[in-house]
Amino acid sequence: MIDRLAEFSEELRAVGIPVSMVEVLDAANATRYADLRTADGLKAALGATMVKSHRHREAFDRAFEVFFVLGGTVRPTPEGGVEDGGDAGNLTPSVADALEREDRDRLLELIREAVERFGRTGTGSSGGGSYYAYRILRRLGPDEIRDLLMRSAGSGGDSLDARIAGDRVERLMRMLRHEVRREALRRLVEERGSTAVARAVREPLIEDLDLQHATRVEIGSLKRVVAPLARKLATRLSQQRRRGDRGRLDVRRTIRRSLGHGGAFIEPKFRSPRATKPQIVLLCDTSGSMATFSRFAMQLTHAIAAELSGVRLFVFVEGVDEVTGLFGPDREFDESLARVAAEADVSRADGHSDYGRSFTEFTEQYFDAVTARTTLIVTGDARSNYRFPADDAFRAIADRARAVFWLNPEPERFWDTGDSVMARYAPWCDTVDEVRSLRQLERFIECVALPNAAFRRSDRMGRTTLLCQPR
Numbered sequence: 001m002i003d004r005l006a007e008f009s010e011e012l013r014a015v016g017i018p019v020s021m022v023e024v025l026d027a028a029n030a031t032r033y034a035d036l037r038t039a040d041g042l043k044a045a046l047g048a049t050m051v052k053s054h055r056h057r058e059a060f061d062r063a064f065e066v067f068f069v070l071g072g073t074v075r076p077t078p079e080g081g082v083e084d085g086g087d088a089g090n091l092t093p094s095v096a097d098a099l100e101r102e103d104r105d106r107l108l109e110l111i112r113e114a115v116e117r118f119g120r121t122g123t124g125s126s127g128g129g130s131y132y133a134y135r136i137l138r139r140l141g142p143d144e145i146r147d148l149l150m151r152s153a154g155s156g157g158d159s160l161d162a163r164i165a166g167d168r169v170e171r172l173m174r175m176l177r178h179e180v181r182r183e184a185l186r187r188l189v190e191e192r193g194s195t196a197v198a199r200a201v202r203e204p205l206i207e208d209l210d211l212q213h214a215t216r217v218e219i220g221s222l223k224r225v226v227a228p229l230a231r232k233l234a235t236r237l238s239q240q241r242r243r244g245d246r247g248r249l250d251v252r253r254t255i256r257r258s259l260g261h262g263g264a265f266i267e268p269k270f271r272s273p274r275a276t277k278p279q280i281v282l283l284c285d286t287s288g289s290m291a292t293f294s295r296f297a298m299q300l301t302h303a304i305a306a307e308l309s310g311v312r313l314f315v316f317v318e319g320v321d322e323v324t325g326l327f328g329p330d331r332e333f334d335e336s337l338a339r340v341a342a343e344a345d346v347s348r349a350d351g352h353s354d355y356g357r358s359f360t361e362f363t364e365q366y367f368d369a370v371t372a373r374t375t376l377i378v379t380g381d382a383r384s385n386y387r388f389p390a391d392d393a394f395r396a397i398a399d400r401a402r403a404v405f406w407l408n409p410e411p412e413r414f415w416d417t418g419d420s421v422m423a424r425y426a427p428w429c430d431t432v433d434e435v436r437s438l439r440q441l442e443r444f445i446e447c448v449a450l451p452n453a454a455f456r457r458s459d460r461m462g463r464t465t466l467l468c469q470p471r
Contacts (some may be wrong), residue, residue, distance in 0.1 A: 001031065001202065002028065002148040004067060004068070004194075005024065005027060005028055005031075005046075007067065007194065007195055008026070008046075008063060008064070008067045008068070009023075009024045009027075009050070009364055010332075011063045011067070011195065011198045011199075011202075012050065012059075012060065012063060012254075014199075014440075015059045015063065015201070015202055015204075015205060016059075016195050016204070016205045016207070016208050017050075017051070017056045017059060017060065017205070018052070019050050022049050023049055023194075024044050024050075026049040026051050027045070027049040028044050028160075029129055030045040030046070030048065030049050030458045031045055032328070033045070039064075039068060039069050042068060043061075043064055043068070046060075046064065047060060047064075052315045055205065055225065056208065059203070059205055062201060062202075062203070062259070063198055065182075065185075066185065066189060066194050066198045066201065067194045068195070068199075070182065070185050070186040072116065074098050090153070091110055091113060091114055091117075091140060091150065092140060092144050092145055092148075093454045095110050095111075095114075095140055095145055095176070096109065096144075096145045096148035096152075098110055099145070099149060099172045099173075099175070099176060100148075100149060100172075101151050101400040102172070104237055107175075107176070107177060107179060108183070110243070111179050111180055111183045112183060113142055114136055114139065115136060115183050115184060117139075118135065118136050118174075130181075132184045132187075132188065133177075133180050133181040133184035133185075136180055136183075136184055137176070137177060138177075139178045139321070140174065140180070142176070142177075145173070145176065146169060146173055147418075148172075149163075149172060150166070150169055153165035153168065153169060155164075163354070167465070172222070173265040173373045179309070185201070186199060189198075194339050202373045206221065206222065206225060206438065207437060207438040207439040207442070208437050208438075209222070209407060209435060209437060209438065210436055210437060211292065211293050211296045211435075211436055211438075212290075212292055212293045212409040212410070212436060213292065214292055216295075219296055219299070220296055222296065222299065222438065223299065223333075226296075226299055226303050227303045227306075229438070229441060229442060229445060230300055230303030230304045230307060231307050232445050233300075233304060233445045233448065234307040234308050236303055238429060247404055248270065248271050249268060249269070249270055249271075250270055250271045253269035253271045253401060254267070254268050254287075257269055261381070277371050278373045279311075279312075279371065279375065280304065280308065280310065280311045280312070280313070280374070280375050281298070281312050281313075281369055281370055281374050281375070281376050281377070281378065281401075282301050282311070282312070282313050282314065282376075282377045282378075282379070283316060283317050283320070283376065283377070283378045283379070283380075284297045284298060284301070284314065284316070284317075284378075284379050284380070285315075285316060285341070285353060285355075285379060285380030285381065286315045286316070286317060286344070286346065287317045287351075287353040288351075289353070289381065289383065290353075290379075290380060290381060290409070293379065293409040294315070294379065295337065295379070297379040297407070298313065298315075298327070298333075298336075298337060298340070299333060300441075301313050301327065302327050302333045302336065305327050312324045312325070312369055313327060314362065314366065314369075315340060315344050316325065316346055316347055316355075316358035316359070316361075316362075317346040317347055317351060317353055318346065318347055318348040318349060318350075318351065318352065318353070318354040318357055318358065319345065319346050319348045319354075319357060319358060319361050320346065320358045320359075320361045320362045320365070320366070321344045321345045321346050321348070323340050323343075323344055324367060326340055326343070334467065337454045346358075352385045353380075353383055353384055353385055354384060354385065354387045355380070355382060355384040355387075355389055355390070355394075355421070355425075356384060356387055356388045356389045356390030356391075356393070357387070357390070358394040359390050359394045359397065360390045362393070362397060362467065363393050363396055363397060367396075367397070367400070367452065368396055368401045369402050371401075372400070372401075372402055373402055374401045374402055375401065375402055375403045375404075376397065376398065376401040376403070376404045376405070376406070377405045377406075377407065377430075378404070378406045378407070378425075379406075379407045379408075379409070379435075380406075380408065381408055381409060381420065382406075382408065382415070382419050382420050382421050382422040382424075382425060383418070383419045383421075384419060384421050385419050386419045389421040389424045389425070391421075391424040391425055391428070394425050395427075395428045398428035398429065399428070403430045404428065404429045405429065405430060405431050405433070405444070405448070406425065406426070406428050406429045406431070406432040407433060407435040407441075407444065408422065408433070408434055408435065409434075409435060409436050410434070410436075411434060411436070412434045431444075431447070433447075436457055
């Protein structure tokens with residue numbers, strides 16, 4: 001058990017779940033009080049001591065199943081094979097009957113028999129088991145099983161009873177696919193070991209998802225995580241404003257105070273800075289190469305707009321256009337995104353990125369949007385298709401802003417290669433940071449909380465990066 005627990009903790013770390021040695025010891029101690037006769041008892045004990053975020057629960061559950069359920073630590077050993085009843089040469093009618101009666105024990109026996117008959121993995125099979133499970137299910141005849149269940153339920157037509165019966169059939173088919181996959185993985189664990197199978201079925205945590213190459217479904221799943229990060233960013237920017245300025249020197253109070261020190265000005269007094277709402281301007285590259293990341297960036301902006309009123313959003317490709325009015329707490333994000341794609345006027349010639357033209361156009365049309373109270377956030381890969389970068393225009397914009405942050409979704413090793421001109425814009429930014437995942441975005445937000453002294457601007461020979469460490 002101790003060896004299995006050590007392997008399990010190593011897998012959690014490999015996935016990205018932070019598990020310290022102290023937590024492993026706590027987990028081992030918790031097993032003394034868990035009911036080890038059931039998987040649920042052990043799972044509750046380990047989950048309580050090793051999982052600190054709800055975002056990590058799915059990855060924990062997947063690894064737990066491989067190491068402790070499919071691995072056989074708490075699973076009762078099945079006895080016997082398929083009972084008599086049903087064609088020995090064709091398991092399809094028997095499987096359909098077990099599903100119809102929702103007899104799970106009988107269904108599991110039939111699935112184990114199917115794995116024995118059709119599931120010889122061979123040395124070249126996929127360790128993840130997806131194709132392995134698909135091959136077994138195909139031999140069982142899922143379409144025929146569904147037809148048998150539909151005929152048994154008498155579903156057909158558009159009546160309410162027919163729809164209810166159809167929903168039940170689909171639920172039973174999902175249960176069949178789930179159990180076939182579990183049994184297929186169990187066989188792989190027996191043949192290759194839990195560590196190898198866990199590595200094969202491993203999926204990245206949501207905070208490690210590559211935002212530039214994520215699917216629309218994956219980006220949509222980030223919604224529940226983006227909102228708390230947006231609130232945190234808004235709070236950090238407000239804190240930075242309060243900490244970054246002590247106010248102007250109050251000459252009258254300073255002189256009055258100096259009288260108590262013989263006229264020596266050893267205790268200067270400052271006027272309290274007037275509280276102002278933070279202003280955020282976001283410039284977002286929405287070109288083809290940035291399409292996925294720009295969707296995420298606008299999703300973040302949509303969430304920030306729900307927390308702060310002074311948020312303005314501009315999108316650009318070859319030109320720039322303001323789309324602030326399309327976003328807001330009273331609008332659905334998908335609807336706003338569709339309107340941006342349809343209504344934003346950002347193409348001028350061939351639809352390829354032109355950072356120089358976009359920044360120049362911004363200074364001509366929207367220069368007043370940036371003031372001494374503005375935090376400017378630029379999202380883009382700085383790939384301008386070998387066109388003139390117009391870094392003087394970007395400098396003019398940056399000099400008006402209180403702070404300038406550039407989030408680049410490309411790996412840093414690719415900056416300034418090919419048509420990338422990141423080094424031309426970096427000197428005028430407070431930070432330029434690689435942000436390809438939520439984990440990196442979270443680190444950026446933590447750094448924003450630090451005073452301005454924690455940042456620096458690079459000279460024209462160097463690249464600016466974050467100098468702080470996450471708290």
